[in-house]
Amino acid sequence: MWKNQHLLAAAFCAGAMSILGMGCELIATVDRSRIPGDEGVTDPCTDGVKNGEETDVDCGGTTCAQCANAKACAVADDCTSGFCADGVCCDTACDADCDACAADLKESGDESGTCGPSKAESVCGESTCSEGVETGRGTCDGESVECGPGAEKECETFACDPEENACFTECSEDSHCTLCHVCDAESGECVLAPAGATGLGCEEDQACDATGACKAANGQECTEAEPCASGNCVDGVCCDTGCDTACQACNIEGSVGTCSNVAAGDEDGADCSGANVCNGSGACGLAPTERCANDEECASGNCLSAGGTFVCDEFPEEQNDEEEEP
16 A cells, blocks of 8 residues: 555656655655565564564564464463463463463363363462461362362471471571570570570460470469469469478569568568568578577577577668668
């Protein structure tokens, strides 16, 4: 068509008035090699060769017509079906875990362009790691389009690596370890945290026990030892030690959960009562004004003569002041 129009324009110019001469010269100088249809110039979308932006021979891309099913594609717009899967135009979206549209990926081996089950044993899905269990990628069975479950592996003393979706295999910090374990930086191994350790995956009011589990932290109320991470229930609270000597308690205000000395002058139940009181250092002694034979018998540490009778002295003021401080 362009060639005919050019010849028509040339014929018109041959008999034109001189005033049109300039326009005729411009037409006459048109580069004929750029006119479609002239010798040596072909349409890239009909030349039988995959070139330019085509995704397959004479189709696809931004300039040529869309491709039929089974032809190569890069995006859905390359295909007449509107679906591009596994690099070929497909009859459906073909986007399940275990389906394919390319012949070499299908269990049936049928021609490309029709969606069908993927080859058996094809890897599918993504690996995951959660709560100390790593689940590998799954596999297809060649019949279903569903991805079969992957193999599971316990992380054991390690935690899950969120970036790799797999278990850590060595550690450089405690966060690489599982619940109630800490990192031994020298060996790169995760080891049990000591009983009573806080944090490390436990709740705020919990601590680690000696087996790697979270239990009640020191200072929490208890009636028996089993719920306590320390394994000690003393004076109604979980305690850091057995705290079973006279004049020591685990429920003293300001140090609840930590075995501490009972204040000087106070009693300590059956272990230190009656004529005896605590000396403030974790031992019993005779109370002030009780008769004594020597200093060691007195909780105050002083046995004084009073009218021919020896009695225990009062506690020094400075000791009482110290015991009253929080």
